[in-house]
Amino acid sequence: MKVLVPVKRVVDYNVKVRVKADGTGVETANVKMSMNPFDEIALEEAVRLKEAGKATEIIAVSCGVQASQETLRTALAIGADRAVLVQTDAELQPLAVAKLLCAVAKKENPTIVLMGKQAIDDDCNQTGQMFAALMGWAQGTFASKVIVDGDKVSVTREIDGGLETVSLKLPAAITVDLRLNEPRYVTLPNIMKAKKKPLEVLAPDALGVDITPRIATLKVEEPPKRKAGVKVPDAKTLVEKLKNEAKVIQ
């Protein structure tokens, strides 16, 4: 059973992001980048499936700039067997990524595609769902537990009201949530082994995918600074302000 794990290179979660002066996006020059933490959890789950004898091969795939190779090397050090980079400098939106992943999945024929529920840079939470729909596969999103059993996989999902368990027919797409597992640290010997594992680079054109953005970004700006509060003399004034100024009650 092959498992495909898409991983995204994002601004490291410790970095305080800054909006570029020209308002076209956020500053990424000289900023530490790392693997999207949700994807790290997905990869950890794949490695555990392999260690449990359920998966036979793990393929990490990333879409983006050449430097994403570093992220893939990390994936190989964590335990992926080989890696694929769909390399492009163009802006990639979730639909384009979903299509690229479809093209890779059709080449590789994985039984499970495991990925983060969202990336911490744009927080879209779309790629997994779009991918499953395009493939015509079952999907289990926000997974906090994954049990593979024969030709089925049981996925426990974190939903607003609590936990929901769904049983999916394989092949399936699973997007993972924070509480699925705690990813391991890369080990030094595995960093060296990762260097020798294969990393294939493909172009979007070669996969026959049109990655043109469908959504235009008009402007990126910092969220407004929180203003200082005011003291109100009594409850009546407070209710008035909540009604007329904040407009949070009617």
Added chain:
Amino acid sequence: MTTSKPISIQSMLLSRRDLEFVLYELLHVDTLTTRPRYADHTRETFDAAIDVTAKIAEEQFATHNKKIDQNEPTFDGKRVMIIPEVKAALDAYCSAGLMAAAHDYELGGMQLPYVVTQACFAHINAANIATAAYPLLTTANANLINAWGSEEQKATYLPHLLSGRFFGTMCLTETQAGSSLADTRTRAEPQPDGGYRLYGSKMWISAGEHELSENIVHLVLAKIPGSPPGVKGISLFIAPKYLVHPDGSLGERNDISLAGLNHKMGYRGTVNTVLNFGEKGGAIASLVGKPNAGLAYMFHMMNEARIGVGLGAVMLGYTGYLHALDYARKRPQGRPASGKDPLQPQIPIVGHADVRRMLLAQKAYVEGGLALGLYCALLVDEQRTAESQDARREAGLLLDVLTPIAKAWPSQWCLEANSLAIQVHGGYGYSREYNVEQFYRDNRLNPIHEGTNGIQAIDLLGRKVGMEGGAALQVLERAIAHSARQARACPSPELQRFGEQLTAAFARVTEVTQKYQAARDRAYAQTALANAHVFLEMAGHVTVAWIWLRQALVAETRLARVESPDADFYRGKLQACRYFFRWELPKTEHWHRLLNEPDSTCEDMQDEWF
């Protein structure tokens, strides 16, 4: 003045930008990958190792630094209790393979250059120096066994030390024999089976008893009866807490018992013990190498051990500096000197010149210390792997003369940085709710252990500068002259001037050295040696001025080619260099006067007059 926000990682341990500057722009550590031993490496593998260590430092070590300080290990007469976070952190450290980082692939290692292992370990030191002591000691212990142990000893202990299944200690000191190891009394009685049994008591043994690892491997200095008096009669032994069977399984408990714990000012998480050997018939031990060569084996590792202590001191200073900087940028207090309108909001204290003075001093000490420590670590690699025999010899000589400085300078000045970090915090810095007072207490050990700074001073003036006819000092002189020439050729008139000042300052070191050498055994030499600490300070400040000039020369070149915000990084380097040359280097002129006369005020003081 404008305050630029930190743009990259907000680590409170170590600036990754600075680390990369030192490793790749100043020291060109990536060129080590041309050496056969490191041929499989690239900058990416170095960075990946640093990344994982930094992550473990942030997530496993820093998180219990305060808790272990407030809950030090206890002993109930039977067992030593340590909060569980310590073992969790060390397990993460060991499973990542960090204990074996520098060792051969065959031993589960990564064959990392020494300088890269030190860059990695810097994060662990900054995160939690007390918990860091366990792997530090175990690594040193493993290195010693690897260098001098028999094949059987290596097979018995090395794999388990490198995997973290066993931890190690260094048992040197006894109550009556601290700096004076010649007075070691622990006795090693030869046994009919070729082994030995140890009898005696060892003091200040860090990591001497705990349950963090399955076994503890003690390296013990002891005397075999009939051996020569003094240091020439000291031998080195391995004595494990539990005897080890040939298959690696553990046998019965050895006759080594915990007499009690010592309670220290800092480093509280490192359990510190008094160990009794041979209360019940003798602790079973095996001799390392030849009899009476114990101290030589220990000293073989001394350069690395002392550079390690220096870097530990640097990192405590470094994290303190980052804490102070963060606080100064966030703490509003007072108004600008130019306009004290009470209706205006308060400004962050980094806006006050005196706070910037204290921050700049810290920056100059800790970044200077880091570059010095990593440069010395690179010399260890050069000594081992440089292409020509001459280059290896030169690196070894430089290392010999710089080691006392690399140990003592940071333990004096990065401790001062910790004091300034408290000062920046004001009253809050003196309270235990903030972190900086702990850094100061922890760092206060570093001028004391691994050879007190007084011992380092005597080592430098009494031995190192004169060794091999002054060869080591000459190598240093050539290296400094090379940088001074570069400075003279650079377009900045200021750096040209600093180059001249450095040459003049080094000439003062040479002058005192030559006078001391020429006067051996006479009154001048005796008084100069009495003032050895001033010599150590002078040589240290001149060396760090050199390190700062080298950093400034790189920054000057790069500044011409980069855009903001990286330009601010290089401007910061230039400003810290300026600070060092204007505020610090001139101190050496006074120290030189004390040595040149030489001043005998301290030497002449009589016990009865106190």
